[in-house]
Amino acid sequence: MGADYSADCGKLRTGGIMGKLLYVLPLLVALMLAGCGKQESDLPVNTRLGGDFTLTDQNGAPFQAEKLKGKVSILFFGYTHCPDICPAVLAQVAQVYRHLEEDGVADQVQPVFITFDPERDTVAHLKEYLPWFKADMIGLTGSLEQIREVAKQYGVVFIKDQEAGEQGYLFTHSDYIYLLDEQARVRKLYPADFKIDEVVTDVESLL
Structure with missing residues (x-):
């Protein structure tokens, strides 16, 4: 037993x-x-900036903010006739994109340029201008009312100067660059003289 x-x-x-x-x-x-x-990035979500919008891309097609989802975006507001800051920033964004190409992740990243000078930055002009930077950049324009609304959503300020210079009228404007995650949420802002390595690191933290 x-x-x-x-x-x-x-x-x-x-x-x-x-x-x-x-x-x-x-x-x-x-x-x-x-x-x-995927490990979550330490970059906080900025809930005060961003939102839905509809503009027109350099191919003449409607472009909704929804189309930014699925990729990490580097967003910048400016105008192509800017004599200094805007082209310099676009060139830096292009350098970031080339670093991401070398790391094999550029196909997951979308640079976006929104003009606040629709009078001169037409669809045709953006389509001719942006390829010079070789960064697969999307250019967006629209009516002045549409652009003002989008600028307000991102806290962008632009004021048309009354006196025209050698290149025509100019703008006084803010010059922040916006990093958006794959859900089109703002995760970080950079000054115009941002460090390329810093942006590359931040972008890759969101992938």
């Missing part, structure tokens, strides 16, 4: 261990799979 009882207890103990393993193993597998997923 004693031997039989001991054997039964052994079976009970074994059954209890197996039951616990069957319970714990799925949890361990779930934790391992979660660990293999």
